[in-house]
Amino acid sequence: MLTWVYLVPLLWGLVKNELSEQEQIETHKLLPEWFLSLIQNLFTYGLVIVPGALAIKHIKKTNYIEKISPGGWQYKLILSCVHGKQDLVDLEDLEKGATSSTEPKDKSGGAKKLLICVVGLQFSYLMWGYLQEKIMTSTYGDLKFGDSQFLVFMNRILALIMVYGYVSMVKQPTHKTPLYKYSYSSFSNIMSSWCQYEALKYVSFPTQVFV
Numbered sequence: 556m557l558t559w560v561y562l563v564p565l566l567w568g569l570v571k572n573e574l575s576e577q578e579q580i581e582t583h584k585l586l587p588e589w590f591l592s593l594i595q596n597l598f599t600y601g602l603v604i605v606p607g608a609l610a611i612k613h614i615k616k617t618n619y620i621e622k623i624s625p626g627g628w629q630y631k632l633i634l635s636c637v638h639g640k641q642d643l644v645d646l647e648d649l650e651k652g653a654t655s656s657t658e659p660k661d662k663s664g665g666a667k668k669l670l671i672c673v674v675g676l677q678f679s680y681l682m683w684g685y686l687q688e689k690i691m692t693s694t695y696g697d698l699k700f701g702d703s704q705f706l707v708f709m710n711r712i713l714a715l716i717m718v719y720g721y722v723s724m725v726k727q728p729t730h731k732t733p734l735y736k737y738s739y740s741s742f743s744n745i746m747s748s749w750c751q752y753e754a755l756k757y758v759s760f761p762t763q764v765f766v
């Protein structure tokens with residue numbers, strides 16, 4: 556579903572490119588380009604988010620999960636996406652909690668881990684800022700790269716691949732939160748990333764950070 560959320564604006568961008576040059580000029584006279592792109596993104600995301608929200612509301616209101624047989628793909632999908640597994644108890648989590656309460660805590664190990672995370676995050680963030688500014692401000696032939704939505708799409712695809720590799724190698728606790736709840740932070744994250752790329756067309760990355 557998240558991939559479709561990214562694909563819809565990309566497909567709409569292809570349709571927009573079919574407009575004649577004169578039509579695009581007349582449109583940009585009325586509204587700035589970034590505002591038109593913002594409206595386009597919000598509209599296309601809404602094509603997925605609004606029906607999804609209505610479907611979730613209907614499933615909860617009618618308690619649809621009790622009307623289907625447990626074990627089927629529909630039951631598993633609704634359980635994961637809408638209701639979650641909050642009532643399930645992870646025995647491994649209980650065992651870890653019992654052992655951690657009896658074992659003395661290594662404060663130095665926690666501090667080292669925190670330091671590594673801080674340095675890693677800051678380094679990644681600075682490299683990300685440098686690269687995205689270089690991509691958006693460099694000239695490729697006679698043109699500059701202007702499709703912020705495509706950069707956000709590729710950014711999230713790469714993150715998805717890396718996270719999938721990590722969770723495949725490292726055993727994770729039982730996931731209990733309904734998947735739809737991640738949509739709030741996901742939507743705000745992709746829109747903030749898009750705004751950041753668009754802003755690089757007008758200001759530098761250090762200016763964004765300080766402002």
